[in-house]
Amino acid sequence: MIVADKKREQIIDGAIKRFSHFGIGKTTMNDIAEDLSVSKPSLYYYFPDKKSLIVGVIEKVFTDYFDLLKKKCNPEASLETVLFQTIEIRNTFFMKYFMLRISEGLPDIFNDDSMKKKLTALKDSEKVFYAEIFERAQQKGEIKHENMSHVAELYLESLMGLTNMCIMELGKDLLPDKKAVNKMKQKQKDLSLIFAKGLGC
Numbered sequence: 001m002i003v004a005d006k007k008r009e010q011i012i013d014g015a016i017k018r019f020s021h022f023g024i025g026k027t028t029m030n031d032i033a034e035d036l037s038v039s040k041p042s043l044y045y046y047f048p049d050k051k052s053l054i055v056g057v058i059e060k061v062f063t064d065y066f067d068l069l070k071k072k073c074n075p076e077a078s079l080e081t082v083l084f085q086t087i088e089i090r091n092t093f094f095m096k097y098f099m100l101r102i103s104e105g106l107p108d109i110f111n112d113d114s115m116k117k118k119l120t121a122l123k124d125s126e127k128v129f130y131a132e133i134f135e136r137a138q139q140k141g142e143i144k145h146e147n148m149s150h151v152a153e154l155y156l157e158s159l160m161g162l163t164n165m166c167i168m169e170l171g172k173d174l175l176p177d178k179k180a181v182n183k184m185k186q187k188q189k190d191l192s193l194i195f196a197k198g199l200g201c
Contacts, residue, residue: 008046008056020097065090079143127156162188
């Protein structure tokens with residue numbers, strides 16, 4: 001997803017720090033260039049505008065998240081155990097990148113066709129990963145369903161709904177409230193149990 005280029009990585013890491021501290025809306029490309037002591041032409045060579053930089057940040061966060069998911073996923077474990085592991089990873093990233101608040105910083109990013117295409121591709125790759133988790137559980141006789149892609153989509157959208165509710169509850173808090181995040185995590189685990197038991201053979 002992300003080209004292995006040190007300069008590009010450096011710019012993305014610098015943007016994450018700046019966005020998390022000052023907010024996306026208040027950060028300019030000039031700010032990031034100054035933070036990193038790079039020329040504006042050099043910055044614009046890698047990212048022609050702020051939108052493309054934000055997508056670069058999203059791709060970086062998602063790639064790190066996805067790499068960890070694959071690394072930690074134990075195909076031999078039960079479905080409940082695997083889903084609980086993924087929830088722990090999801091919430092580690094939620095806490096780590098809470099301050100980014102991507103959609104608040106640039107609400108129209110999801111209306112841009114080229115950006116939408118990239119973000120949809122990221123979402124689809126996650127859906128495929130979870131469909132494979134449910135497929136393996138079916139092969140082991142834990143669950144049964146005719147369309148695991150649909151199951152994965154429903155599961156991920158349900159998790160996202162609980163995440164959005166938590167974000168609404170936190171409102172404009174500068175830092176994520178651990179109590180609220182733990183409450184969300186428990187709800188996600190409860191949901192996972194309901195999913196696993198509901199699909200049980």
